[in-house]
Amino acid sequence: MTETVHSWEDHGYLATYTAKNGRLPPIVRGAEVDRYWPTADGRLVEYDIDEIVYSKDSPYQNIKILHSKQFGNILILNGDVNLAESDLAYTHAIMGSGKEDYCGKEVLILGGGDGGILYELVKLKPKMVTMVEISFSYQMVIDGCRQHMRKTCGDVLDNLKGDCYQVLVEDCVPVLKTYAKEGRTFDYVINDLTAVPISTSPEEDSTWEFLRLILDLCIKVLKQDGKYFTQGNCVNLTEALTLYEEQLNMLYCPVQFSKDVVCVPSYMELYPL
Amino acid sequence: MTETVHSWEDHGYLATYTAKNGRLPPIVRGAEVDRYWPTADGRLVEYDIDEIVYSKDSPYQNIKILHSKQFGNILILNGDVNLAESDLAYTHAIMGSGKEDYCGKEVLILGGGDGGILYELVKLKPKMVTMVEISFSYQMVIDGCRQHMRKTCGDVLDNLKGDCYQVLVEDCVPVLKTYAKEGRTFDYVINDLTAVPISTSPEEDSTWEFLRLILDLCIKVLKQDGKYFTQGNCVNLTEALTLYEEQLNMLYCPVQFSKDVVCVPSYMELYPL
Numbered sequence: 179m180t181e182t183v184h185s186w187e188d189h190g191y192l193a194t195y196t197a198k199n200g201r202l203p204p205i206v207r208g209a210e211v212d213r214y215w216p217t218a219d220g221r222l223v224e225y226d227i228d229e230i231v232y233s234k235d236s237p238y239q240n241i242k243i244l245h246s247k248q249f250g251n252i253l254i255l256n257g258d259v260n261l262a263e264s265d266l267a268y269t270h271a272i273m274g275s276g277k278e279d280y281c282g283k284e285v286l287i288l289g290g291g292d293g294g295i296l297y298e299l300v301k302l303k304p305k306m307v308t309m310v311e312i313s314f315s316y317q318m319v320i321d322g323c324r325q326h327m328r329k330t331c332g333d334v335l336d337n338l339k340g341d342c343y344q345v346l347v348e349d350c351v352p353v354l355k356t357y358a359k360e361g362r363t364f365d366y367v368i369n370d371l372t373a374v375p376i377s378t379s380p381e382e383d384s385t386w387e388f389l390r391l392i393l394d395l396c397i398k399v400l401k402q403d404g405k406y407f408t409q410g411n412c413v414n415l416t417e418a419l420t421l422y423e424e425q426l427n428m429l430y431c432p433v434q435f436s437k438d439v440v441c442v443p444s445y446m447e448l449y450p451l
Numbered sequence: 452m453t454e455t456v457h458s459w460e461d462h463g464y465l466a467t468y469t470a471k472n473g474r475l476p477p478i479v480r481g482a483e484v485d486r487y488w489p490t491a492d493g494r495l496v497e498y499d500i501d502e503i504v505y506s507k508d509s510p511y512q513n514i515k516i517l518h519s520k521q522f523g524n525i526l527i528l529n530g531d532v533n534l535a536e537s538d539l540a541y542t543h544a545i546m547g548s549g550k551e552d553y554c555g556k557e558v559l560i561l562g563g564g565d566g567g568i569l570y571e572l573v574k575l576k577p578k579m580v581t582m583v584e585i586s587f588s589y590q591m592v593i594d595g596c597r598q599h600m601r602k603t604c605g606d607v608l609d610n611l612k613g614d615c616y617q618v619l620v621e622d623c624v625p626v627l628k629t630y631a632k633e634g635r636t637f638d639y640v641i642n643d644l645t646a647v648p649i650s651t652s653p654e655e656d657s658t659w660e661f662l663r664l665i666l667d668l669c670i671k672v673l674k675q676d677g678k679y680f681t682q683g684n685c686v687n688l689t690e691a692l693t694l695y696e697e698q699l700n701m702l703y704c705p706v707q708f709s710k711d712v713v714c715v716p717s718y719m720e721l722y723p724l
Contacts, residue, residue: 202487202489203489203493203495205478213494214475219499221486221498221499222495222497223497224494224495248720264714414520443714446496447521448537448716
């Protein structure tokens with residue numbers, strides 16, 4: 179399967195694997211550890227996964243943590259690669275790529291069950307970070323990440339409360355409604371919900387309407403000069419990205435937005451954030 | 452092939468593709484445009500390639516430039532993904548990750564036929580950059596990149612000579628020997644030769660000996676406080692990386708070295724540089 183101009187005898191793997199003459203790696207069928215996980219745009223990619231570290235089913239989600247030789251442990255929710263220990267680039271990007279000053283600020287995280295954002299935020303001396311993660315999957319996600327994704331979450335998931343953070347194990351929609359009603363506001367809202375968010379009682383029929391409901395509620399709990407960060411989707415899903423931007427023009431109040439594209443190692447595709 | 456908690460009717464692609472229940476994207480066989488290219492560690496990955504932009508055979512190399520929707524044009528040499536227009540991270544890393552001051556310096560590039568390093572270097576006002584790219588493939592590589600990788604090389608390949616650079620279309624081994632003999636030295640040597648270098652007249656039997664020959668020659672043409680940059684290989688080829696480091700202890704003079712790992716978007720794997 180290798181091809182070189184110089185031979186390398188027993189010298190190991192200084193190899194250039196090549197597809198020339200059709201010599202591709204064989205597909206492995208029926209293996210105990212599945213190495214094939216599709217990208218968000220539906221391409222087949224083989225990961226270097228060598229171990230199933232954690233696997234649980236909640237009523238709404240299948241939660242897996244798999245070990246990749248190069249990416250470390252990877253959290254996979256419903257077959258969708260969520261975050262690996264290699265993916266600090268994702269966490270930094272969804273926090274504003276190092277351009278924000280979180281010191282002394284009030285921050286709200288929606289989702290973020292892997293603890294990555296929370297762990298990076300508390301290092302920056304915020305006044306208070308509130309993380310709202312839905313309950314019915316959370317205990318399984320938190321247990322898995324706390325045990326197996328410590329490079330991502332450090333010790334921040336060991337307790338639901340710290341000096342400058344609290345984790346609410348609740349559905350974020352009623353929490354946001356309560357905050358909006360009470361007039362409670364934040365300097366930053368970071369929406370790290372899964373691409374298709376889960377709610378205990380979705381009131382809207384379509385995903386887009388549900389997303390807009392969350393967006394509207396987030397804007398309501400933002401201070402006048404507050405900022406909202408979220409992830410988009412992979413750059414190839416241009417239609418979805420356009421539809422997302424259209425939602426931003428349909429909010430109850432006008433908003434400005436900008437976007438960045440980052441390379442998240444374990445996604446094997448580019449992601450706008 | 453998609454699965455959601457909420458339906459999205461005709462709203463497009465806000466999809467989470469899932470491998471749950473074995474629903475992976477199908478393998479496409481016999482397509483006109485090959486989307487499957489293996490990673491350096493021999494995994495099968497599907498690229499979003501939609502067009503063959505350039506395809507030539509030199510006596511030693513097959514040279515392809517393929518268009519990827521997300522990565523832009525990708526240079527593929529002998530079936531090995533070399534560089535895409537998305538991969539400025541690679542070029543920056545092999546230049547020292549922005550920590551070096553190239554202003555007024557003498558720089559030697561070995562290989563680098565895509566023009567990426569040369570293009571980024573000349574922006575930094577060096578005294579003179581000499582790039583040595585082997586002749587028998589170069590004209591095809593340069594023609595392809597000049598025409599189709601302009602995001603990478605800009606206009607730098609339009610001429611073999613500029614105010615502060617020259618491109619020598621020669622085998623680097625005799626050039627290095629001449630420089631060493633003449634006592635010509637450089638502040639920086641950047642080795643961007645392919646993982647398995649090509650020479651018109653390899654004098655050594657094994658790849659490692661050949662690599663060490665080039666390394667020894669490079670050290671000879673470095674100034675006392677000069678620096679040498681090169682790429683390693685993907686992080687999973689641990690044996691090759693260890694062997695590489697062992698070579699560094701076998702050079703004619705002692706050297707210090709450090710390494711960095713970067714995510715090169717189109718490689719779909721992590722790379723030490």
